[in-house]
Amino acid sequence: MLPLSKLCVHTITTKPWPIEVAMDKYAAAGIGGITVWRQALEGKNIETVRAGLASRNLEVVSLCRGGFFPAADVKGLQAAIDDNLRAIDEAAALGAPMIVLVCGAVPGQPLEKSRDQIVDGIQAVLPHAEACGVKLAIEPLHPMYADDRSAISTMAQANAACERIGSPSVGIAVDVYHVWWDDALPDQIRLAAQHNRLFAFHVCDWMTPTTDLLNDRGLMGEGCIDIPGIRKAMEEAGFDGFNEVEIFSNRWWSQDQDAFLSRIVSAYQEHC
Amino acid sequence: MLPLSKLCVHTITTKPWPIEVAMDKYAAAGIGGITVWRQALEGKNIETVRAGLASRNLEVVSLCRGGFFPAADVKGLQAAIDDNLRAIDEAAALGAPMIVLVCGAVPGQPLEKSRDQIVDGIQAVLPHAEACGVKLAIEPLHPMYADDRSAISTMAQANAACERIGSPSVGIAVDVYHVWWDDALPDQIRLAAQHNRLFAFHVCDWMTPTTDLLNDRGLMGEGCIDIPGIRKAMEEAGFDGFNEVEIFSNRWWSQDQDAFLSRIVSAYQEHC
Numbered sequence: 210m211l212p213l214s215k216l217c218v219h220t221i222t223t224k225p226w227p228i229e230v231a232m233d234k235y236a237a238a239g240i241g242g243i244t245v246w247r248q249a250l251e252g253k254n255i256e257t258v259r260a261g262l263a264s265r266n267l268e269v270v271s272l273c274r275g276g277f278f279p280a281a282d283v284k285g286l287q288a289a290i291d292d293n294l295r296a297i298d299e300a301a302a303l304g305a306p307m308i309v310l311v312c313g314a315v316p317g318q319p320l321e322k323s324r325d326q327i328v329d330g331i332q333a334v335l336p337h338a339e340a341c342g343v344k345l346a347i348e349p350l351h352p353m354y355a356d357d358r359s360a361i362s363t364m365a366q367a368n369a370a371c372e373r374i375g376s377p378s379v380g381i382a383v384d385v386y387h388v389w390w391d392d393a394l395p396d397q398i399r400l401a402a403q404h405n406r407l408f409a410f411h412v413c414d415w416m417t418p419t420t421d422l423l424n425d426r427g428l429m430g431e432g433c434i435d436i437p438g439i440r441k442a443m444e445e446a447g448f449d450g451f452n453e454v455e456i457f458s459n460r461w462w463s464q465d466q467d468a469f470l471s472r473i474v475s476a477y478q479e480h481c
Numbered sequence: 482m483l484p485l486s487k488l489c490v491h492t493i494t495t496k497p498w499p500i501e502v503a504m505d506k507y508a509a510a511g512i513g514g515i516t517v518w519r520q521a522l523e524g525k526n527i528e529t530v531r532a533g534l535a536s537r538n539l540e541v542v543s544l545c546r547g548g549f550f551p552a553a554d555v556k557g558l559q560a561a562i563d564d565n566l567r568a569i570d571e572a573a574a575l576g577a578p579m580i581v582l583v584c585g586a587v588p589g590q591p592l593e594k595s596r597d598q599i600v601d602g603i604q605a606v607l608p609h610a611e612a613c614g615v616k617l618a619i620e621p622l623h624p625m626y627a628d629d630r631s632a633i634s635t636m637a638q639a640n641a642a643c644e645r646i647g648s649p650s651v652g653i654a655v656d657v658y659h660v661w662w663d664d665a666l667p668d669q670i671r672l673a674a675q676h677n678r679l680f681a682f683h684v685c686d687w688m689t690p691t692t693d694l695l696n697d698r699g700l701m702g703e704g705c706i707d708i709p710g711i712r713k714a715m716e717e718a719g720f721d722g723f724n725e726v727e728i729f730s731n732r733w734w735s736q737d738q739d740a741f742l743s744r745i746v747s748a749y750q751e752h753c
Contacts, residue, residue: 316689316705320662353625355662356689356705362662390592390627390634417588417628419694433588433628 216477217242217270217451219411220249223466228258234467236265238474242451245303246273247296255302263304270451271346271382271409272296272305277313278330279323279360286326289313293334301341307408308338309346309382312370314360323360328373339378346382346408347371353422364388364397371406383443384411384455386426389434395442402446410443412436412481413456424457428472430480440481452481488749489514489542489723491683492521495738500530506739508537510746514723515539517575519546519568527574535576542723543618543654543681544568544577549585550602551595551632558598561585565606573613579680580610581618581654584642586632595632600645611650618654618680619643625694636660636669643678655715656683656727658698661706667714674718682715683727684708684753696729700744702752712753724753 218240220231228249235243243262250258262269275296280286293308300308312327314320331345338345349367350359361367367381381401388394401407414432419425429436440452454473461469490512492503500521507515515534522530534541547568552558565580572580584599586592603617610617621639622631633639639653653673660666673679686704691697701708712724726745733741 319707320664351625352623352662353691353694356687356691366664390624392592392638415628419625419628422625422691422694435591 210478211452211481213239213474214241215451216240216474217244217453218470218473219244219246219273219453219455221246221273222454222456222473223470224462225466228253229261232261232265232267234470236267238470240267240474242268242270242453244270244273244309244453244455245305247299250299250303255299259303269303269305270453271307271309272300272303273309274311275308275345276310279313279315279318279326281315281318286330289330290333293330294337297334297338297341297343300343305343307344307346309348309409311348311350312359312361314355314357316356320355320360324366324370327360328370331370331374331379335374335376335378339376344378344380344408346380348382348384349387351387363391363393364401365393368397368400368404368406371401371404377405380406380408382409382411383407383439385434385436385439386411386413386415389415389439394439398442398446402448407443407446407448408450409453410440410448410450411453411455412440413454421459424459426456426458428456428461429454429476436481452477482750483724483753485511485746486513487723488512488746489516489540489725490742490745491516491518491545491725491727493518493545494726494728494745495742496734497738500525501533504533504537504539506742508539510742512746513540514542514725516542516581516725516727517544517577519544519571522571522575527571531575541575541577542725543579543581544572544575545581546583547580547617548582551585551587551590551598553587553590558602561602562605565602566609569606569610569613569615572615577615579616579618581620581681583620583622584631584633586627586629588628592627592632596638596642599632600642603642603646603651607646607648607650611648616680617651619651620654620656620683621659623659635663635665636673637665640669640672640676640678643673643676649677652678652680654681654683655679655711657706657708657711658683658685658687661687661711666711670714670718674720679715679718679720680722681725682712682720682722683725684712685726685728693731696731698728698730700728700733701726701748708753724749
């Protein structure tokens with residue numbers, strides 16, 4: 210059975226809870242890690258949050274999220290860089306060792322151009338990230354988000370971007386929701402591992418039918434993804450980090466969050 | 482400007498119209514081709530429909546759709562074969578030279594196994610298709626349909642399936658909606674062309690945001706797909722068939738279909 214010490218929950222998963230409640234509940238459930246979404250920090254004193262997480266022995270796995278580098282004009286490109294520099298400051302203040310990047314795309318702009326802008330943007334913020342000891346994890350997003358969320362849709366494209374950047378501080382966040390369908394996944398996981406790029410592993414499930422492109426993710430075991438198979442591929446390649454539960458679901462958010470957290474813990478043990 | 486003689490409309494695009502109305506309207510608009518969905522034939526005499534299309538000089542481009550070969554048990558596999566044999570009979574009766582295949586998938590079943598079942602299913606019906614002079618076009622579907630609609634998600638997988646089958650009667654239907662995001666698309670179009678597998682070309686557009694996974698396709702020009710660029714790649718590879726407008730859209734279906742057809746004709750000329 211998977212140890213709870215390797216379970217991490219994203220604050221967005223239990224969105225109805227403010228972070229003070231989330232940290233209490235996660236710790237009481239024996240969960241080992243937390244990934245903090247930036248909106249959970251809005252209006253909060255980051256040092257206080259950091260102390261609260263530390264006192265509950267919750268390991269901060271990452272800050273979600275930076276990215277969205279592509280833009281139609283210079284002003285937009287600079288605004289993205291500025292926002293990512295702020296995210297790096299927030300990660301450093303929180304003690305998060307890593308930021309997850311949803312890399313961005315501009316509808317109608319050629320995807321190659323957006324990928325160039327993503328590489329340029331990451332390179333622009335990289336010195337600050339390195340100075341702060343914060344790693345950057347490119348998350349390939351499902352091709353259904355290629356219009357406006359990520360021009361990086363596959364592990365192969367994420368590996369290619371990392372190769373162009375060539376920094377040990379830039380790697381990949383593998384989320385089963387985005388990559389489960391890809392027949393190149395096992396090879397690309399191995400390639401990423403060879404270059405020490407396997408930075409994070411996110412789990413949830415794909416519902417049939419899926420009624421909303423963004424907020425209809427399933428709890429592990431509710432859908433069709435072979436999560437244990439992908440986790441095995443990750444671990445055989447050398448990954449030994451957290452299994453991070455990241456579920457966007459209007460359905461689950463509308464239910465009792467205590468009961469949901471119990472379901473997360475049991476689903477993690479039975480279906481990851 | 483693209484000639485209307487190369488424009489084909491799928492009956493599903495103007496779903497509110499019975500086929501008798503659709504054929505009148507398409508012909509009056511000067512449209513050269515029609516792809517007939519099987520549900521448009523339900524309760525109709527196929528010979529009468531065929532005669533009606535011929536008298537209006539509407540070329541039947543294909544019958545939509547066969548496929549859905551994968552199944553969890555032998556009974557399901559056989560039922561799929563039987564249904565595809567019926568579809569071949571219907572295509573022959575209608576004078577359709579081709580059937581478009583939405584290949585199918587079973588949620589939770591390994592995609593490789595479903596792809597094997599797809600190849601087996603096509604091989605099972607291929608002798609009857611060849612005897613009837615009906616070609617079979619594998620349509621790679623967007624990865625967001627990999628759970629239950631198609632284990633063939635990319636042009637590379639479609640080419641691989643064609644390679645395994647090895648028949649000049651089995652090729653590929655390229656729909657921009659499904660493949661526009663794929664950086665391997667140009668190479669895979671060329672590969673398909675080298676083996677004479679470019680059987681069909683479907684157009685529509687990808688909306689931002691997309692509010693429904695199935696029925697929120699856009700009219701050409703409404704979304705982010707570089708349709709002229711993909712058409713150019715098809716034609717440079719040697720494709721000279723119809724440009725088929727296949728739009729599933731609750732929004733457009735709810736509007737006046739005469740006005741919609743006018744918009745289709747102008748969008749075809751401006752954005753394809």
